[in-house]
Amino acid sequence: QVQLVQSGPEVKNPGASVKVSCKASGYTSNTYGISWVRQAPGQGLEWVGWISAYNRNTNSAQKVQGRVTMTTDTSTNTAYMELGSLRSDDTAVYYCASFDYASSGYYYTYWGQGTLVTVSS
Amino acid sequence: EIVMTQSPATLSVSPGERATLSCRASQNIYNNLAWYQERPGQAPRLVIYDASTRATGLPARFSGSGSGTEFTLTISSLQSEDFAVYYCHQYNNWPHTFGQGTKLEIK
Numbered sequence A: 001q002v003q004l005v006q007s008g009p010e011v012k013n014p015g016a017s018v019k020v021s022c023k024a025s026g027y028t029s030n031t032y033g034i035s036w037v038r039q040a041p042g043q044g045l046e047w048v049g050w051i052s053a054y055n056r057n058t059n060s061a062q063k064v065q066g067r068v069t070m071t072t073d074t075s076t077n078t079a080y081m082e083l084g085s086l087r088s089d090d091t092a093v094y095y096c097a098s099f100d101y102a103s104s105g106y107y108y109t110y111w112g113q114g115t116l117v118t119v120s121s
Numbered sequence B: 001e002i003v004m005t006q007s008p009a010t011l012s013v014s015p016g017e018r019a020t021l022s023c024r025a026s027q028n029i030y031n032n033l034a035w036y037q038e039r040p041g042q043a044p045r046l047v048i049y050d051a052s053t054r055a056t057g058l059p060a061r062f063s064g065s066g067s068g069t070e071f072t073l074t075i076s077s078l079q080s081e082d083f084a085v086y087y088c089h090q091y092n093n094w095p096h097t098f099g100q101g102t103k104l105e106i107k
Helices: none
Strands: A005-006 A011-012 A018-025 A033-039 A046-052 A058-060 A066-074 A078-083 A091-099 A113-117 B004-007 B010-013 B019-025 B032-039 B047-050 B060-067 B070-075 B085-090 B101-107
Touching: A005 A091, A005 B010, A011 A018, A018 A091, A018 A113, A033 A066, A046 A066, A046 A078, A058 A066, A058 B085, A078 A091, B004 B085, B010 B019, B019 B085, B019 B101, B032 B060, B047 B060, B070 B085
Parallel strands: A011 A113, B010 B101
Antiparallel strands: A005 A018, A018 A078, A033 A046, A033 A091, A046 A058, A066 A078, A091 A113, B004 B019, B019 B070, B032 B047, B032 B085, B060 B070, B085 B101
16 A cells, blocks of 8 residues: 655745655556645645656646756655745645556555645744 | 536535536546545545446445536435546546535535
8 A cells, every 4th residue: 555654844045945855665567646735724735746756757847937946856755845935825735645546547556644734934 | 628517516415306407618528537525524426427436435326417518416415425526527628627616404
């Protein structure tokens, strides 16, 4: 069974950066992707970006382009999302979600528990 | 970017009755649509993928239909644990996009 375990909550000042991790276990191949989805307080789900564990290709939402960096460490099966130049409207729970695009599709079968990122001075 | 529009925003239904949730895409997404259930304080949970395939472990009272631009999630005979927020998600194109959610509440 696949499990995604995320790092703990963060509090950051405006203008700072935050790096959230997502450790995947249970995958038998690296043909999977990790998407990052965020949810501001009381709001809906917003797609942030994704990275392929296979070839490390990435794609991100226009809203965060230039501020987000997504990476993977294949030795530990951990994905990272770093968001810079933080603003108050980046305050949200950040989820990682995975999909096996080789055997199934691009829908999100597994989700991490979420990481609350609070941007406040 | 494909815009996903869900309706209604809130749906009030009595336990044991049927709920029908709608999702519309701004352009053709074929059957590349998923539905997720989100309960308070929990991560979203996959309910339906490829528009009509139930995720592993989901009871048969959940069903999905549609293709192209119009999609429906139907929950027959609502149970107490079904009252939650439901999101549709298109994965036909990048960027992936979600609907704004439908809150299913107890009438």
